[in-house]
Amino acid sequence: xxxxxxxxxxxxxxxxxxxxxxxxxxxxxxxxxxxxxxxxxxxxxxxxxxxxxxxxxxxxxxxxxxxxxxxxxxxxxxxxxxxxxxxxxxxxxxxxxxxxxxxxxxxxxxxxxxxxxxxxxxxxxxxxxxxxxxxxxxxxxxxxxxxxxxxxxxxxxxxxxxxxxxxxxxxxxxxxxxxxxxxxxxxxxxxxxxxxxxxxxxxxxxxxxxxxxxxxxxxxxxxxxxxxxxxxxxxxxxxxxxxxxxxxxxxxxxxxxxxxxxxxxxxxxxxxxxxxxxxxxxxxxxxxxxxxxxxxxxxxxxxxxxxxxxxxxxxxxxxxxxxxxxxxxxxxxxxxxxxxxxxxxxxxxxxxxxxxxxxxxxxxxxxxxxxxxxxx
Numbered sequence: 001x002x003x004x005x006x007x008x009x010x011x012x013x014x015x016x017x018x019x020x021x022x023x024x025x026x027x028x029x030x031x032x033x034x035x036x037x038x039x040x041x042x043x044x045x046x047x048x049x050x051x052x053x054x055x056x057x058x059x060x061x062x063x064x065x066x067x068x069x070x071x072x073x074x075x076x077x078x079x080x081x082x083x084x085x086x087x088x089x090x091x092x093x094x095x096x097x098x099x100x101x102x103x104x105x106x107x108x109x110x111x112x113x114x115x116x117x118x119x120x121x122x123x124x125x126x127x128x129x130x131x132x133x134x135x136x137x138x139x140x141x142x143x144x145x146x147x148x149x150x151x152x153x154x155x156x157x158x159x160x161x162x163x164x165x166x167x168x169x170x171x172x173x174x175x176x177x178x179x180x181x182x183x184x185x186x187x188x189x190x191x192x193x194x195x196x197x198x199x200x201x202x203x204x205x206x207x208x209x210x211x212x213x214x215x216x217x218x219x220x221x222x223x224x225x226x227x228x229x230x231x232x233x234x235x236x237x238x239x240x241x242x243x244x245x246x247x248x249x250x251x252x253x254x255x256x257x258x259x260x261x262x263x264x265x266x267x268x269x270x271x272x273x274x275x276x277x278x279x280x281x282x283x284x285x286x287x288x289x290x291x292x293x294x295x296x297x298x299x300x301x302x303x304x305x306x307x308x309x310x311x312x313x314x315x316x317x318x319x320x321x322x323x324x325x326x327x328x329x330x331x332x333x334x335x336x337x338x339x340x341x342x343x344x345x346x347x348x349x350x351x352x353x354x355x356x357x358x359x360x361x362x363x364x365x366x367x368x369x370x371x372x373x374x375x376x
C-alpha cells in the first residue's frame with residue numbers, strides 16, 4: 001500500500017509517533033511518503049520504501065502570515081496524483097486534517113478518490129481545540145475524516161466532550177519504537193553526570209508551561225535534601241529561563257544539568273533512576289513510556305492519559321497536579337533502597353512491553369485495509 005503521512009517534523013509526540021509508524025510500515029513493505037515542511041527529526045538516513053516531500057513555504061510580501069495550510073494542501077494533491085497514493089494519514093488535527101479535507105475535495109473533482117485518517121494526539125483537542133476560533137474547523141474535519149484515531153481513552157473522552165463529533169474514534173495507543181529498547185550503558189558514562197551512590201532523576205520535554213518543569217525542580221530539590229542526587233533536564237523551550245532562575249534561587253546549580261535539545265533521548269534516559277512528569281495535562285505521556293521502556297520508573301501527575309501508562313504503586317506513582325510534596329515523598333519511596341528501586345525498574349519495563357510496536361502496528365493496518373480493502 002502507498003501511504004502519505006502528514007505530521008509536524010519536530011520533537012513532539014505526534015512527530016515522533018508519526019515518523020516511527022511510517023518507518024515500521026516501510027519495513028513491512030508499504031511505500032511511505034512523508035509530507036511536511038522539513039525532514040522529521042526521527043527519520044534518519046536513507047531507508048527502503050521511504051520518500052520525503054518537503055512543503056516549500058513561499059515568502060510573499062503580500063501575506064503577513066504565510067499560508068502554510070494552502071501550500072500543504074497543494075503538495076498533498078501533487079503527491080497523491082503523481083505517486084498514486086492509496087490513502088493519507090494525518091497526525092494532529094490543525095492544520096493537517098483541514099488540509100487533507102481540501103486535498104480530498106480537489107482530487108475528487110479530478111476523478112481521484114482517496115480516504116484520509118486523522119490521528120488526534122492531544123493539544124489539538126485539549127488546548128487548540130478549545131479555542132472558539134478553531135472549534136468549528138476541527139469539528140468539521142474530524143467528522144469528514146474517513147477514520148479517526150486517538151492515542152488514549154482520555155483523549156477520546158475529551159474529544160467527545162468538547163466537539164460535536166459523529167465519527168467513531170478508535171483508541172490506538174502510542175508505542176515503543178525499536179530504537180527505544182534498552183542498551184548496555186557503561187558505568188563510566190553515568191559517572192560523568194553523578195558520583196557513585198548518587199541517584200539520577202530525569203525530565204524530558206519542550207519546556208512549555210503545561211509541562212510544569214518548575215515542579216520538576218522543586219520535587220528534585222526535596223529529594224536531594226534527603227538523598228544526594230543529580231537532575232538531568234533534556235529539552236528546551238519558553239520556560240527554560242524561569243527554570244534556570246529557580247535552580248539558582250534554590251542553590252542547587254551544582255546538582256542540575258541542562259542538556260538542551262537532544263535528538264535521541266533514550267541514551268539520556270538509560271542512565272536515569274527515576275523519570276519526573278508532573279504535567280498539567282498529558283493526552284498519553286509518551287515521554288513516560290519511553291522512560292519505562294529503558295527500565296526507568298515514573299513519578300507523574302494523574303491527569304489525562306498518564307494513568308493508562310503509569311500504574312500507581314507498580315511502575316511508579318501518581319499524584320494530583322501541583323502536589324510537589326507528595327511527588328517528592330513518592331520519589332523517595334522508590335529510591336530509598338536498591339531492592340525497591342529494582343522492583344519498580346522491572347515492573348516499568350514489563351509494562352512498557354504492553355505498548356510494543358509489534359502489538360500496535362496491526363491496529364493501524366486494520367484501519368488502512370478497511371478503508372482500502374483491495375490492498376489487503
